[in-house]
Amino acid sequence: MKHSTATVLALLAVVAQYPSHAAPADPKVIIIGAGMSGISAGNRLSEAGITDFVILEATDRMGGRIHKTEFAGVNVEMGANWVEGVNGDEMNPIWNMANGTGGLNLRTFRSDFNHLSSNTYKQDGGLYDKKCVEKVIKRMDEVEESGSKLSGTLHHSGQQDMSVMSMQRLTSQMPDGPSTPVDMVVDYYQHDFQFAEPPRVTSLQNTQPLPTFNDFGDDVYFVADQRGYESVVHHVAEQYLKTDPESGAIVDPRLKLNTVVREIAYSPIGVVVRTEDDKVYRADYVIVSASLGVLQTDLIRFEPQLPSWKSMSIYKFNMAVYTKIFLKFPKRFWPEGPGTEFFLYASGRRGYYPVWQQLEKQYPGSNVLLVTITDDESRRIEQQSDEQTMEEAMEVLRKMFPEKDVPEATEILVPRWWSNRFFKGTFSNWPIGVSRYEFDLIRAPVGTVYFTGEHTSEKYNGYVHGAYLAGIDSANILINCAKKNMCTYNVKGKHD
Ligand SMILES: Cc1cc2nc3c(=O)[nH]c(=O)nc-3n(C[C@H](O)[C@H](O)[C@H](O)COP(=O)(O)OP(=O)(O)OC[C@H]3O[C@@H](n4cnc5c(N)ncnc54)[C@H](O)[C@@H]3O)c2cc1C
Numbered sequence: 448m449k450h451s452t453a454t455v456l457a458l459l460a461v462v463a464q465y466p467s468h469a470a471p472a473d474p475k476v477i478i479i480g481a482g483m484s485g486i487s488a489g490n491r492l493s494e495a496g497i498t499d500f501v502i503l504e505a506t507d508r509m510g511g512r513i514h515k516t517e518f519a520g521v522n523v524e525m526g527a528n529w530v531e532g533v534n535g536d537e538m539n540p541i542w543n544m545a546n547g548t549g550g551l552n553l554r555t556f557r558s559d560f561n562h563l564s565s566n567t568y569k570q571d572g573g574l575y576d577k578k579c580v581e582k583v584i585k586r587m588d589e590v591e592e593s594g595s596k597l598s599g600t601l602h603h604s605g606q607q608d609m610s611v612m613s614m615q616r617l618t619s620q621m622p623d624g625p626s627t628p629v630d631m632v633v634d635y636y637q638h639d640f641q642f643a644e645p646p647r648v649t650s651l652q653n654t655q656p657l658p659t660f661n662d663f664g665d666d667v668y669f670v671a672d673q674r675g676y677e678s679v680v681h682h683v684a685e686q687y688l689k690t691d692p693e694s695g696a697i698v699d700p701r702l703k704l705n706t707v708v709r710e711i712a713y714s715p716i717g718v719v720v721r722t723e724d725d726k727v728y729r730a731d732y733v734i735v736s737a738s739l740g741v742l743q744t745d746l747i748r749f750e751p752q753l754p755s756w757k758s759m760s761i762y763k764f765n766m767a768v769y770t771k772i773f774l775k776f777p778k779r780f781w782p783e784g785p786g787t788e789f790f791l792y793a794s795g796r797r798g799y800y801p802v803w804q805q806l807e808k809q810y811p812g813s814n815v816l817l818v819t820i821t822d823d824e825s826r827r828i829e830q831q832s833d834e835q836t837m838e839e840a841m842e843v844l845r846k847m848f849p850e851k852d853v854p855e856a857t858e859i860l861v862p863r864w865w866s867n868r869f870f871k872g873t874f875s876n877w878p879i880g881v882s883r884y885e886f887d888l889i890r891a892p893v894g895t896v897y898f899t900g901e902h903t904s905e906k907y908n909g910y911v912h913g914a915y916l917a918g919i920d921s922a923n924i925l926i927n928c929a930k931k932n933m934c935t936y937n938v939k940g941k942h943d
Pocket residue numbers: 479480481482483484485503504505506509510511512513525526527528529530531706707708709736737738741746747769770771864868869870872873874899900901902909910911912913914
């Protein structure tokens with residue numbers, strides 16, 4: 448059929464009223480969550496020519512667990528802070544964006560953990576002898592090494608998996624695991640500071656060796672840029688979402704902030720998504736990027752309920768909690784200069800204000816300390832007042848530096864990721880008792896419902912690069928179905 452010129456002009460007029468970035472009434476895909484993985488999935492769909500989607504985000508911002516905030520006159524990171532896995536055989540895709548040519552050129556600092564033996568404080572003050580801590584670190588490193596070897600010999604079904612702590616008992620003749628304050632804080636630094644859960648919980652087979660460092664390198668770079676680490680999410684978003692030419696802000700109507708999804712009704716012919724303010728969105732497919740912690744709650748109701756193979760895999764994996772407490776002081780009283788950035792507090796209570804970082808290099812003149820706590824201590828601290836937490840931290844600092852005049856902190860920042868119903872923790876950790884097969888089920892689609900997020904990353908769960916790559920992978924699974932009609936997704940069988 449041939450259109451007359453008048454019809455074509457009329458059509459053009461209609462098209463002009465709905466510029467290509469208008470939100471489609473019935474999009475093909477609904478993406479839930481505008482964190483790194485959801486934004487990455489949208490980018491991959493766009494590349495494949497699927498542009499009729501909406502992104503529904505519960506909070507008032509894009510970025511999710513990558514979140515800068517103003518503290519002590521500078522922007523600090525409440526969530527992810529490091530690009531982890533740099534200077535290895537493969538290029539970490541996040542490092543490529545953060546530092547690479549044509550990238551963001553973010554202000555970053557390679558973290559140097561080589562001086563901990565000179566910076567480990569006793570429970571009641573003063574430093575441990577350097578040689579003594581060196582010995583502890585050396586022994587623990589040897590244990591780790593034999594742990595990695597042992598891990599490689601375990602049957603790939605996962606049936607022989609054990610906790611990292613079991614491995615420590617096996618290989619180091621420490622029947623109780625590390626139990627003196629100095630052993631415990633070094634152990635904490637080596638494990639909890641990375642995985643946010645203790646070695647008693649963490650799977651040996653699935654964390655040693657760790658693909659992140661094996662593939663991308665052992666170095667980690669601390670991001671301290673006033674644009675925030677979240678600018679990497681923005682960087683991906685602006686590849687396909689409309690931005691305001693002046694402010695650079697995302698103004699694409701397909702991104703809907705302050706939109707809390709409460710129900711996903713799904714069937715072979717499509718999905719109906721309901722939000723807290725009773726709006727209804729329909730599409731052919733939905734991609735859920737909400738954190739593992741959120742999936743373990745009833746914030747999002749699935750109709751029908753997810754099959755038990757799916758919910759089992761979700762409930763068996765762990766959402767860990769990692770809390771970065773920032774403190775500002777009127778003056779500095781801690782050692783400064785090369786080799787002083789990180790220091791440890793060896794309490795008899797494992798995990799009590801254990802790992803400290805002075806940020807003079809990153810934020811000169813700001814007089815800010817960062818202390819990291821995890822797991823049960825995090826949950827405890829989230830439930831008490833910030834004043835109480837400040838008191839505890841001050842007591843620890845005064846114990847560490849008995850000879851110094853330690854002034855009261857003037858400001859404190861205590862992020863509460865665990866209490867927040869849109870996160871319910873900070874990142875996933877692989878516990879004993881979950882095989883590779885069961886982990887892969889977390890990623891597997893259920894009919895028209897697809898899953899993404901750091902907890903679905905094939906090799907890098909827990910990390911920003913894991914979230915980014917998972918977004919691409921999950922979008923690819925959906926693209927195979929939508930464009931090539933390849934809709935069956937096979938997870939390797941339990942005993943394959
Ligand atoms: C304190 C902390 C420290 C970390 N440190 C590092 C680090 O140094 N290096 C590193 O690589 N990684 C680190 N991580 C992990 C990293 O931040 C995450 O792996 C990654 O950002 C997760 O991205 P995501 O897209 O999977 O999830 P998210 O960022 O959680 O994105 C999911 C989005 O879904 C939204 N959402 C949830 N529920 C709903 C709903 N019902 N309806 C609509 N939207 C919803 C959320 O608001 C969120 O924006 C850290 C994380 C935290 C919190």
